[in-house]
Amino acid sequence: MNGTIQDEEPAHVATERGSIIYLEGVTVDFDGFKALRDLNFIVNYHELRVVIGPNGAGKTTLLDVISGKAKPQSGRVIFGRDQDLLPLRENQIAALGIGRKFQTPSVFGNLTVWENLELSVKRASKGVFATLWAKATRQETERIESGLVTIGLKDKRGSRAGALSHGEKQWLEIGMVLLQDPALLLVDEPVAGMTDQETEQTGQLLLSLADKHSIIVIEHDMEFVRQIARTVTVLHEGTVLCEGPVEKIQSDPRVMEIYLGRKKDKKEDAPAR
Amino acid sequence: MKEESINGDSGMRGEGFSFWLVGFVLLIVLPLLNVLPGTDSPLHVSDFTLNLFGKFLAFAILALGLDLIWGYTGILSLGHGVFFGLGAYAIGMHMMLSIGTESVYGSALPDFMVWNQVKELPLFWKPFSSAWLSVAAAILVPTIFAAIFGFLAFRSRIKGVYFSIITQALALSAWLVFNRNETNLGGTNGLTDFKTFFGFRLSEPGTQRTLYVVTVFFLGGAYLLCRWIIKSRTGKVLVAIRDSEQRVLFSGYSPANYKLFVFVVSAALAGLAGALYVPQVGIITPAQIGVLPSIEMVIWVAVGGRGTLVGAVLGAVGVNLGRSILTNHFPELWPFFLGGLFIAVVLFFPDGCVGLLRKLGGGWSSRKAGEGLDKPLATSEPGSR
Numbered sequence: 151m152n153g154t155i156q157d158e159e160p161a162h163v164a165t166e167r168g169s170i171i172y173l174e175g176v177t178v179d180f181d182g183f184k185a186l187r188d189l190n191f192i193v194n195y196h197e198l199r200v201v202i203g204p205n206g207a208g209k210t211t212l213l214d215v216i217s218g219k220a221k222p223q224s225g226r227v228i229f230g231r232d233q234d235l236l237p238l239r240e241n242q243i244a245a246l247g248i249g250r251k252f253q254t255p256s257v258f259g260n261l262t263v264w265e266n267l268e269l270s271v272k273r274a275s276k277g278v279f280a281t282l283w284a285k286a287t288r289q290e291t292e293r294i295e296s297g298l299v300t301i302g303l304k305d306k307r308g309s310r311a312g313a314l315s316h317g318e319k320q321w322l323e324i325g326m327v328l329l330q331d332p333a334l335l336l337v338d339e340p341v342a343g344m345t346d347q348e349t350e351q352t353g354q355l356l357l358s359l360a361d362k363h364s365i366i367v368i369e370h371d372m373e374f375v376r377q378i379a380r381t382v383t384v385l386h387e388g389t390v391l392c393e394g395p396v397e398k399i400q401s402d403p404r405v406m407e408i409y410l411g412r413k414k415d416k417k418e419d420a421p422a423r
Numbered sequence: 424m425k426e427e428s429i430n431g432d433s434g435m436r437g438e439g440f441s442f443w444l445v446g447f448v449l450l451i452v453l454p455l456l457n458v459l460p461g462t463d464s465p466l467h468v469s470d471f472t473l474n475l476f477g478k479f480l481a482f483a484i485l486a487l488g489l490d491l492i493w494g495y496t497g498i499l500s501l502g503h504g505v506f507f508g509l510g511a512y513a514i515g516m517h518m519m520l521s522i523g524t525e526s527v528y529g530s531a532l533p534d535f536m537v538w539n540q541v542k543e544l545p546l547f548w549k550p551f552s553s554a555w556l557s558v559a560a561a562i563l564v565p566t567i568f569a570a571i572f573g574f575l576a577f578r579s580r581i582k583g584v585y586f587s588i589i590t591q592a593l594a595l596s597a598w599l600v601f602n603r604n605e606t607n608l609g610g611t612n613g614l615t616d617f618k619t620f621f622g623f624r625l626s627e628p629g630t631q632r633t634l635y636v637v638t639v640f641f642l643g644g645a646y647l648l649c650r651w652i653i654k655s656r657t658g659k660v661l662v663a664i665r666d667s668e669q670r671v672l673f674s675g676y677s678p679a680n681y682k683l684f685v686f687v688v689s690a691a692l693a694g695l696a697g698a699l700y701v702p703q704v705g706i707i708t709p710a711q712i713g714v715l716p717s718i719e720m721v722i723w724v725a726v727g728g729r730g731t732l733v734g735a736v737l738g739a740v741g742v743n744l745g746r747s748i749l750t751n752h753f754p755e756l757w758p759f760f761l762g763g764l765f766i767a768v769v770l771f772f773p774d775g776c777v778g779l780l781r782k783l784g785g786g787w788s789s790r791k792a793g794e795g796l797d798k799p800l801a802t803s804e805p806g807s808r
Contacts, residue, residue, distance in 0.1 A: 241677045258662065
């Protein structure tokens with residue numbers, strides 16, 4: 151089942167030219183509200199893509215569709231060369247190598263930092279009985295150790311995750327997603343609520359990861375977008391408005407209109423709503 | 424700030440010592456005090472008391488399972504009385520059949536069937552003439568039933584308060600079904616007037632003492648089983664489900680399978696508890712398996728301390744001990760006392776007696792117990808679909 155990607159994993163070359171994720175004609179309808187309408191969206195291997203757009207543009211829904219949390223009414227979602235994601239559940243998609251970091255930090259508050267990472271490490275089976283008898287292998291332990299270094303929580307390995315600061319929880323969750331060894335990382339507003347310094351560090355972390363992984367980042371903070379972005383996709387009302395390098399996007403009159411225009415509208419409409 | 428997690432290994436030596444000490448007292452000391460001193464000695468443990476403790480310890484087995492699913496995984500089941508009842512009725516049916524012609528009406532059929540003018544033993548009663556089949560059924564029937572019910576509920580992603588409500592509905596419907604005379608399970612009066620179990624006369628103190636010892640053994644086994652699950656990586660996944668089910672799902676685990684597993688294990692333990700309860704108490708009726716007893720079971724765990732195995736055992740024994748003392752002296756006060764106790768737990772010590780002791784004892788006892796959850800349940804996942 152998780153064969154396609156796995157088998158070709160060492161041979162990045164083999165699929166290098168293709169896309170890692172391919173969405174075609176995707177429509178998501180929430181009781182009449184079209185969160186995504188006929189969306190086409192492609193990300194290539196080793197790409198760091200930033201998705202921006204005003205509230206309600208469908209950014210989070212896009213990640214929901216890729217990670218299996220929302221099922222589209224129509225369209226195709228293909229991972230790697232030919233892995234259809236639509237019939238799969240969230241945990242199966244995660245096992246294929248798509249990791250997701252949520253907007254609000256979601257870690258296991260009653261477990262230690264180490265245990266949080268231990269549960270996340272990629273393993274052949276995450277079924278109940280395999281897990282019941284599982285023992286930490288040396289390879290796993292080494293991976294967790296190096297993960298702790300990457301996210302800067304080496305000294306807090308024994309702390310309850312619930313006792314970490316907001317920024318540390320965000321980093322822990324990023325670490326957990328990384329240990330899943332995903333080919334594609336989905337990151338939803340990673341720097342929301344972070345200090346300037348944490349934001350800077352998070353940007354560097356994401357950039358360093360882009361060598362080995364494909365990453366889709368959703369972000370509001372334009373400062374941060376400028377720091378990390380190579381290619382930016384602008385979503386508006388469930389479809390792609392435009393796509394391109396960050397400088398070009400910033401000066402695009404349509405983008406300015408939806409951002410500025412929206413703001414003006416909101417002010418005028420505020421009493422009516 | 425406490426640094427250890429729920430699965431922390433700190434204080435394990437102390438825990439092992441306590442386990443063997445409690446085991447020694449329950450398994451050796453109490454039965455010896457029952458047998459050796461004369462009935463007028465102050466150290467004498469009467470047959471009645473020993474039998475009472477046997478009943479409490481059977482309840483403690485159920486509480487362990489309930490704690491596994493509620494305390495650790497955060498799923499509140501209000502239907503565990505049903506699984507308890509299935510286990511109890513399986514053994515009860517066998518003991519009904521082994522009464523034979525000693526019954527009031529002198530028929531090989533159970534008395535209530537004669538009374539209800541049932542001429543022939545219903546087909547589903549037949550396997551229960553075998554003692555071993557009945558023992559197997561006492562565990563397997565609740566297990567299989569929980570597997571089917573849990574599969575449907577968890578696959579449909581029924582969570583939180585919705586799960587509690589449907590399990591309560593299950594308890595109510597089981598109560599209704601068992602109450603009907605047409606079900607051929609003795610109706611409102613249930614099954615009683617048992618004479619023998621595995622050929623031993625239940626009226627003999629020796630038989631009751633043996634049942635008590637068997638119950639202690641099974642309680643010890645159930646405790647070790649639960650402890651093993653909790654300390655395993657699967658146990659960590661269970662706690663993780665309580666903390667953030669979404670993260671578990673997106674980490675590649677199927678929460679539905681883990682919930683099904685823990686639900687089935689706790690149902691099997693409830694069935695075992697019922698099987699040990701019925702020969703010691705001598706009666707099982709629908710009133711003991713319905714909505715109210717199911718809620719009471721939850722109160723045991725809450726009072727003892729959710730998310731600690733010791734708490735579940737303490738709660739089951741303590742609340743039931745309180746009940747038998749209070750109902751002896753002030754029978755009409757018990758419901759108020761139980762209700763008041765539950766409110767007190769919710770308001771003042773959400774982590775139960777174990778949580779309270781830990782708070783009072785400060786660092787020392789927290790290291791000693793070392794397996795509790797720090798977070799009160801109220802802050803865990805709000806019920807949502």
